[in-house]
Amino acid sequence: EPEVTQTPSHQVTQMGQEVILRCVPISNHLYFYWYRQILGQKVEFLVSFYNNEISEKSEIFDDQFSVERPDGSNFTLKIRSTKLEDSAMYFCASSEFGQSLGIQYFGAGTRLSVL
Amino acid sequence: QKEVEQNSGPLSVPEGAIASLNCTYSDRVSQSFFWYRQYSGKSPELIMSIYSNGDKEDGRFTAQLNKASQYVSLLIRDSQPSDSATYLCAVLGEGGGNKLTFGTGTQLKVEL
Numbered sequence: 001e002p003e004v005t006q007t008p009s010h011q012v013t014q015m016g017q018e019v020i021l022r023c024v025p026i027s028n029h030l031y032f033y034w035y036r037q038i039l040g041q042k043v044e045f046l047v048s049f050y051n052n053e054i055s056e057k058s059e060i061f062d063d064q065f066s067v068e069r070p071d072g073s074n075f076t077l078k079i080r081s082t083k084l085e086d087s088a089m090y091f092c093a094s095s096e097f098g099q100s101l102g103i104q105y106f107g108a109g110t111r112l113s114v115l
Numbered sequence: 116q117k118e119v120e121q122n123s124g125p126l127s128v129p130e131g132a133i134a135s136l137n138c139t140y141s142d143r144v145s146q147s148f149f150w151y152r153q154y155s156g157k158s159p160e161l162i163m164s165i166y167s168n169g170d171k172e173d174g175r176f177t178a179q180l181n182k183a184s185q186y187v188s189l190l191i192r193d194s195q196p197s198d199s200a201t202y203l204c205a206v207l208g209e210g211g212g213n214k215l216t217f218g219t220g221t222q223l224k225v226e227l
Contacts, residue, residue, distance in 0.1 A: 015162065031213055033213075033215075034214070041219070042203075042217050042219045042220065043203065043205075043213060043215075043217040044160060044218065046213045048212040048213050048214060054210040055211060055213065056208075056210055056211065056212020056213070056214050058214070059213075061132070090158070091158055095213065097213075098211075098213050099147070099207070099213060101208075102213050103161060103164060104150075104161075104213070104215060105161065106158040106159050106160070107153075107158060108157070108158050109157075109158050
């Protein structure tokens with residue numbers, strides 16, 4: 001069964017360092033997303049991406065965050081200068097279609113620990 | 116701020132019983148609703164989607180939607196210990212970005 005793949009599974013970094021979280025969406029999917037979940041809290045939307053452009057972003061997704069689809073298979077989330085409060089589980093998701101037809105499938109996540 | 120509300124639980128039910136999970140949402144224009152299951156330390160896994168008022172059944176799961184009351188529920192029949200997880204209600208935004216807004220989730224414990 002096709003799945004969304006995320007690497008690494010766990011990333012430890014020092015405050016102020018840049019991190020890149022990587023995702024390989026399901027191959028025929030056209031819509032890509034990043035969500036995060038701080039330990040014990042709800043899953044929060046960060047950004048959606050379609051046709052090489054950001055479709056929507058949340059208030060969390062400030063200038064420290066960026067997304068990119070560097071090639072035909074990868075989708076990345078970059079955090080330029082990490083803060084302690086960026087520590088969370090980051091989930092990549094993808095969907096074949098948009099809107100109500102677009103069931104979003106989640107990857108296993110990357111646990112980011114900022115020290 | 117568009118909100119999705121769930122009782123955090125835990126909801127404890129005996130094995131074989133029906134578990135009933137509830138969710139309310141604030142955005143009246145919402146049209147698409149999803150239930151995800153999340154095991155501890157794992158990612159959300161889609162259980163059901165529902166778009167129209169009424170019931171939708173899939174195996175042991177039934178989703179119910181009442182747009183007038185802005186209420187979504189999930190019934191799990193013949194609950195099994197493997198159903199023990201957190202159940203997340205999610206509402207799709209209508210802004211074109213396909214944003215899912217999640218509730219905090221209800222923790223379900225199925226006891227032997």
